[in-house]
Amino acid sequence: MIEQFKEWYINRHAYAKQWKERTGGKVIGTFCTYVPEEILVAANMLPARILGSHEPQDVTEPHIFGMFCPFCRDSLAQGLKGRFNYLDGVVLAHSCIHFRQTFNSWRIHLPVEFAYYIPMPNTAQTPHAPAYHRAEVDKFKKAIEEYAGRPIAEQDLDRGIEILNRNRRLLRKAYEHRKLDNPPLTGEEAMYMAVTSQFIDKEEHSNLLEAVLKELPQRKLPRDAGIRLMAVGSENDDAEFFKMVENVGGTVVIDEQCAGSRYFWNESVPNGDRLAAIANRYLDRPACPVKDYPAHSRFQHVLNLAKDYRAQGAIIMQEKFCDPHEGDNPRLKKYLEENGIPTLSLEFDSTNPLGPFRIRVEAFLETIRGEELF
Amino acid sequence: MATLTKYPTAPLKCWPKAKEIRQQYYKDYAEAHDRGGIRWSGGAWAFDAVPMGLGDDVHVMTGEPYAASIAWDRKFAQECQDATDAKGWARDLCSYMRIYWGSMYLNRFFFGGEFPKPDFYYQSQICCSHSKWDQEASLYEKVPYFCVDVCVGPYETLDESRLNYVVNQLHDSIAGMEKATGRKYDDEKLIAAVHNECRSTSLWAEICTLNKAVPAPLDEKTMFSLYVLATLQRSSKQVADYYEELRDEVKDRVARGIAAVPYERCRIITDTQPPWGFLKIYRYMEQFGVVSVGSVYTFGLEGIFAEQEDGSWGPRKTPQQLGIKIKNRDEALRVTADWNLSRPCWQHFYDPRIKTRMMLKMVNEWKLNGVILHLNRGCEGLTVGSMENRLGLIEAGVPVMTYEGNMADEKEFDERRTTSRIESFMETLGLKQIPEAAVAHAA
Ligand code: SF4
Ligand code: SF4
Numbered sequence: 001m002i003e004q005f006k007e008w009y010i011n012r013h014a015y016a017k018q019w020k021e022r023t024g025g026k027v028i029g030t031f032c033t034y035v036p037e038e039i040l041v042a043a044n045m046l047p048a049r050i051l052g053s054h055e056p057q058d059v060t061e062p063h064i065f066g067m068f069c070p071f072c073r074d075s076l077a078q079g080l081k082g083r084f085n086y087l088d089g090v091v092l093a094h095s096c097i098h099f100r101q102t103f104n105s106w107r108i109h110l111p112v113e114f115a116y117y118i119p120m121p122n123t124a125q126t127p128h129a130p131a132y133h134r135a136e137v138d139k140f141k142k143a144i145e146e147y148a149g150r151p152i153a154e155q156d157l158d159r160g161i162e163i164l165n166r167n168r169r170l171l172r173k174a175y176e177h178r179k180l181d182n183p184p185l186t187g188e189e190a191m192y193m194a195v196t197s198q199f200i201d202k203e204e205h206s207n208l209l210e211a212v213l214k215e216l217p218q219r220k221l222p223r224d225a226g227i228r229l230m231a232v233g234s235e236n237d238d239a240e241f242f243k244m245v246e247n248v249g250g251t252v253v254i255d256e257q258c259a260g261s262r263y264f265w266n267e268s269v270p271n272g273d274r275l276a277a278i279a280n281r282y283l284d285r286p287a288c289p290v291k292d293y294p295a296h297s298r299f300q301h302v303l304n305l306a307k308d309y310r311a312q313g314a315i316i317m318q319e320k321f322c323d324p325h326e327g328d329n330p331r332l333k334k335y336l337e338e339n340g341i342p343t344l345s346l347e348f349d350s351t352n353p354l355g356p357f358r359i360r361v362e363a364f365l366e367t368i369r370g371e372e373l374f
Numbered sequence: 375m376a377t378l379t380k381y382p383t384a385p386l387k388c389w390p391k392a393k394e395i396r397q398q399y400y401k402d403y404a405e406a407h408d409r410g411g412i413r414w415s416g417g418a419w420a421f422d423a424v425p426m427g428l429g430d431d432v433h434v435m436t437g438e439p440y441a442a443s444i445a446w447d448r449k450f451a452q453e454c455q456d457a458t459d460a461k462g463w464a465r466d467l468c469s470y471m472r473i474y475w476g477s478m479y480l481n482r483f484f485f486g487g488e489f490p491k492p493d494f495y496y497q498s499q500i501c502c503s504h505s506k507w508d509q510e511a512s513l514y515e516k517v518p519y520f521c522v523d524v525c526v527g528p529y530e531t532l533d534e535s536r537l538n539y540v541v542n543q544l545h546d547s548i549a550g551m552e553k554a555t556g557r558k559y560d561d562e563k564l565i566a567a568v569h570n571e572c573r574s575t576s577l578w579a580e581i582c583t584l585n586k587a588v589p590a591p592l593d594e595k596t597m598f599s600l601y602v603l604a605t606l607q608r609s610s611k612q613v614a615d616y617y618e619e620l621r622d623e624v625k626d627r628v629a630r631g632i633a634a635v636p637y638e639r640c641r642i643i644t645d646t647q648p649p650w651g652f653l654k655i656y657r658y659m660e661q662f663g664v665v666s667v668g669s670v671y672t673f674g675l676e677g678i679f680a681e682q683e684d685g686s687w688g689p690r691k692t693p694q695q696l697g698i699k700i701k702n703r704d705e706a707l708r709v710t711a712d713w714n715l716s717r718p719c720w721q722h723f724y725d726p727r728i729k730t731r732m733m734l735k736m737v738n739e740w741k742l743n744g745v746i747l748h749l750n751r752g753c754e755g756l757t758v759g760s761m762e763n764r765l766g767l768i769e770a771g772v773p774v775m776t777y778e779g780n781m782a783d784e785k786e787f788d789e790r791r792t793t794s795r796i797e798s799f800m801e802t803l804g805l806k807q808i809p810e811a812a813v814a815h816a817a
Contacts, residue, residue: 062764062765063762063765064761065760065761067754068754068758094527096502097501097502097754097755097758098502098754100723100724100758101762104727104759104762108727108762117527117725119525119527119531119536120525121523121525121539122499122505122523123523123543126542127546128543128546129523129539131535131538132536132538135535135536136535289506293505293506293519293521294505294509294512294519294520294521296509318464320466321466323467323468323502323503324506326463326466326467327502327505327509328506330461330462330463331510331513
């Protein structure tokens, strides 16, 4: 049953097309993980996150200069190659400048009925962010109402919030199982599980999660967990990498990435003002480094995760040219190491040299094993 | 472009004064503590009028122009970047930031002595590197850090709630500065600083507008040394007064037909910071009779423009020119927030089409023959969207050339390759080297 997540991951475009046919609803491409999806779900739309495909490509050069992160270029390539030709609209909530280019080139060159930019706070830590962001979520809601041609009622918002929250709760429950000595799911499987929630109909995804959660307590993997690892860093859904790590004696037991836990970690807390609840949820979530200042609020969260999941080491996965993460990593590395979590830093492109990575991962695991002996 | 005219040229009379102001600025910063004054550091886009309310002895050193000064000294620039690399930072990060950090880590001030530790960092956040730059610097120096987020979308969509978000953060930053320095804030000083800020940046826009004249009274290479004053401290009276003097002199040059480049026959603009160690590429272009009359960067990094009554691009009217009296702190903060949010160089962060529109305005009004875009690996903030600008210009029929480089890391600039690209571009524009210009250049 858990294989269904992988199936969805591989066939995400076919899924979205079928969803459209089946429901007659609109599919909206979301850029980064700060788009308040509750509004889209409340309007019966399918939010589908724009991701890359980890294949070599040569179509983005005229649009985005090669000094910007491979993820933003790989993602645009998917649009330019027509793989997302079923999208009715696209939405970006303000994040890093790299990915904003993907959104801009998309809305300039690819035909969509609806393109919306949400200027959300980057200083998520200021006490003035909630009022401002609430106003922006409200504007976004109005834009969606206009596009959909019908108002979004309070009950719709409640439904949107609950559908999202349920999915988040279930993902966290599934992650709980990764705390076990012998986790019943691998890091690769967990990655498919988490990232598919970003483009599969949330209710359908939650239903599958519930079924999987019933099975997990009995599930035994025919493998030894080996060294428990944490994956931390930029966007990463490179399944081949996870597979390789888990073939050489490690298991990724937790992640702090936007393709994983950063996306679903916290819920909207209903407080009477529904839009404020939605807005605050995105301000309070584990921050992408682009929104993490003046304090490094993220560091403590990363360490807590490492401790809760008993990670013996952390792989810092750095997307090449990703300034937000590059601006955190040296201090994050030091912080983790000072707190007893050894780290391995790797720089990722959209396609990666698995051979050299394997050698470095093996050496890293060896070091950790060595430390275990003494 | 057919006949060769030689225009009269003359050095700028107020040139040496710009140099003096710049020297004094770094000296004042270094010595501020000796006189019991306050030092702050941060970005050239920080709301620099705001700390002025702390007193007349508050001195600033903005990071970008400081790093750009170092970039001229390729050896020290390299040492600084090596020091930053050694701390584990990625080599592709903003090269100004890497140089600034390096100078801080090495504890070496470019203008002599130890790196002067500020009392606090003050920054505005629009480029991903802004917030990280001073986050690291403040942690390293163990001083407070105030960062004002200006991510509220393009100016053309500004509304009350977006403006309030910025203004409220500015209010908080004042409270933070008072706490950090133990000083009482003076609103009158803030109001005066905001007026000066508006005056200096509107005047700079007016000076850039005077460059619509043929021949251009200023070339971009000269403008680099002039716009920089606004990046140092646009809210200072001295800078605003200087720009008034400069405006008058440039007006006079236009009236007398004084050119920046004697054989001007082709006008272009460039984009982003140039590779500072290789400004000779501008001299090389002059041999073809090409003058770069500016860029969205030299104009709009600090110059504040607005559409004029006749639809053309020119200086935005200051509150004083509009008869607006700023009465209190809140009004002053609202003015400075609104003013800064209209900065031309902040608009492309949201949508490259806004910058393309500005460039096309420049093509028409500054009578340009082409555009050269620097794909600047050192500054992702100003290079963001450049490729879409290129496509937009090409679509409008404007000849465009691009070259890759880095404003401050010479390892990423290939001089020969760039020169030969320029040569081919000149050919496309139908230009050959002018022997007289080449002789003058060699001399
Ligand atoms: S956060 Fe980093 S990896 Fe993600 S889009 Fe931005 S630059 Fe790329
Ligand atoms: S990358 Fe450019 S815009 Fe960003 S901080 Fe550096 S110099 Fe400024």
